[in-house]
Amino acid sequence: MSGARHIAFEERSKGTIEVEVDYVVVGSGAGGAAAAVTLARGGAEVAIVEAGAWRDGEHYPYSAYGSMRDLMDDWGSTVAVGRAFWPVVQARTMGGTTVINSAICVRTPDDIFAQWEKERGIGGLRDRVLAHQERIERELSVEEVPPAARGRSNLLAMKGAEGLGWDSHYMRRYVKGCEGTGQCLQGCRKLRKQSTNLNYVPETIARGGTVLSCAPVSRVVLEGTRAIGVRGHFVHPQTRAKGAVFFVRARKGVFVAASVTHTPVLLARSGVKSKMIGEQFRAHPGTGVFGCYDEPVDMNVGATQGWASTQFRKEPGLKLETLAIPPELVASRLTGAGVELMKRLAEYRHIAMWCHAVRAESVGTVRPAPFSDKPMVKYGLDRADMERFRQGMILLAKQHFAAGAKAIIPGIQGMPYKLTADQVGLLDDAPLDPKKYIAILSHLFGGAIMGRDPASAVVDGSGRVHGYQGLMVADASVIPSNLGVNPQHTIMGLASVFAEDALAA
Structure with missing residues (x-):
């Protein structure tokens, strides 16, 4: 399919919807949108594939009930099972959790970079991440x-x-x-909060990209150890009925930014081999x-x-x-x-x-x-x-x-x-x-952590999955430590660095 820019739910009768781009990005939240717009600005043709629906400001709900129904992942029913059952807060909508969070901006603390270098063998990130964070603060009107x-x-x-x-x-x-x-x-109906559905996702489209919504990815498609695209079914945002199959072919690579809870599951379901998937x-x-x-x-x-x-x-x-x-x-x-x-x-x-x-x-x-x-x-x-x-x-x-x-x-x-x-x-x-x-x-980390050693990490310092080609992770699942501050700025900074590295490869 060519010429399409936003493909929403498609009925099962449409058969298979196919798209071909340079890079496909799974997820449109902080990590996915930051990676996508960086790739698009670098001249790449990009597709963003988002499990949730695209809702404009006038369609945001007024109540917490409506937020759980329309914006949360599976009605907010994901819980962490341990000595107690504690809910996990995540969104499922275009813009991801940036739509429902409080848009808090905190730069990555210096001690975190030092910890990553000492414990994970990942150096050289500080100046690059902070430079992107300064840019993001200007672009997203941080105040x-x-x-x-x-x-x-x-x-x-x-x-x-x-x-x-x-x-x-x-x-x-x-x-x-x-x-x-x-x-x-419930989502800012005044459109003051700069969630990524208002800026980086539309910019990616304006730069020739394609966006699929209501499109949860079921697997990353691999040829041997190379990622060549993603596949799944459209899902109706109200009835949850399955629609058409979609296949987005990636000529150069796949970025997975489906969230800390979904990224490890997607990697495992796709046959990616690493004993560290889902750990930490x-x-x-x-x-x-x-x-x-x-x-x-x-x-x-x-x-x-x-x-x-x-x-x-x-x-x-x-x-x-x-x-x-x-x-x-x-x-x-x-x-x-x-x-x-x-x-x-x-x-x-x-x-x-x-x-x-x-x-x-x-x-x-x-x-x-x-x-x-x-x-x-x-x-x-x-x-x-x-x-x-x-x-x-x-x-x-x-x-x-x-x-x-x-x-x-x-x-x-x-x-x-x-x-x-x-x-x-x-x-x-x-x-x-x-x-x-x-x-x-809240503020989740890990599940596909980064590190130099493939025996103790899923990705390297550029977000590339160890042992695979063209497969990157660009969300909080790569973060190998508890930041102690709100993670959105760190996620966006890292995702921007990873996308830059992919363009330079």
């Missing part, structure tokens, strides 16, 4: 959350941090003129603490996430940040039912949610689920990480009280529903059983 969009929750967080003498800041985000509508989780899964487990205030906070007025502190990144290993969630998700975090739950929800306007992300040292695995094409994540926190987890809750509680909260809602099974300032010490003995907490996994 500090403006005063008019900060909202009271973020202002209170800054007040609490200053009262405790913490080093903190208002976030820098890929947002152009944030209006503070608090809709990041890492994440930022986290939870929130509600602060209850006398005056209304209205946490969904203002930037969804606008304040952060990385003071505790190295010791004990935490990132603290604000997070506003809509009423239906707040209800899921409050104990009780019926009249009691309604009474507690009546306090919604007066509560602020601040959360921690643990720089966990625990590792897990990603495998194909039995009798399914879905990923199966096995992951749990060891005692040291659970102690970090508890310490994060203690810090957030102290911050709320320093900001003037009259009480906190810790959300820990077996503890009082609310704690006052003189009861914070009870958190020192909070349980270390992960089943006692309502938590999520």
Whole structure:
């Protein structure tokens, strides 16, 4: 097929849809879009193949329910199985998770590059990645959350941090003129958040590329050890019915950027041989603490996430940040039912949610689920990480009280529903059983990690799969360590470097 630029769902009656390009990129999120646009700017003909649908801003949902239905991967039903079942947050839509995240921009810390060189034998990335990150910041209009969009929750967080003498800041985000509508989780209907469906994907099309949507890839097609394309079925975004077969032939190479959960599964299903596929899964487990205030906070007025502190990144290993969630998700975090739950929800306007992300040292695995094409994540926190987890809750509680909260809602099974300032010490003995907490996994890493030695890595320092030709990985699955900061900027920087290296090969 020639001349097509965006091919959406095609009915089964269409037979096989075939496209031929120089490079095919699986996934349109931070890694996939950054790789695709770099390749296109280098003169290559590129196809982006995205499992999810393309939705414009006016079609973004208003509710969390709608976000799970329209934008999340399989209704957000992927969970990490361990001592507890914790949800994994990922999108399935054009633009990937950049559509539903808070667009937080943090440059890769210098100690990470040093760690990769020492432990993985991967050097020479720092200057190249940082140069791309500077460019990306210009192109995606990175700005500090403006005063008019900060909202009271973020202002209170800054007040609490200053009262405790913490080093903190208002976030820098890929947002152009944030209006503070608090809709990041549902997709920014104001189109202020610079998700990749608004910039790098359209630019790739404008440079002669082709985009397939509603097109989950079932396998990378190999001829011997050379990747020659990808194959799959279109899937209807509402009925989930299978449509036509598609085959995208790649004259020069395939970039897999399907996410930390899907990339290892796709590689394994395609017959790629490496004992490290699916190994070294890492994440930022986290939870929130509600602060209850006398005056209304209205946490969904203002930037969804606008304040952060990385003071505790190295010791004990935490990132603290604000997070506003809509009423239906707040209800899921409050104990009780019926009249009691309604009474507690009546306090919604007066509560602020601040959360921690643990720089966990625990590792897990990603495998194909039995009798399914879905990923199966096995992951749990060891005692040291659970102690970090508890310490994060203690810090957030102290911050709320320093900001003037009259009480906190810790959300820990077996503890009082609310704690006052003189009861914070009870958190020192909070349980270390992960089943006692309502938590999520965000900021995922690993599963196809990079390293010089094929015995301990899936890809090399250019994202090339060891032992294969024309097969690259360009998402967070290559990251071999827990960054301790939001990973989108690192993902985009690495993907840009890998695409440059492919063009130069």
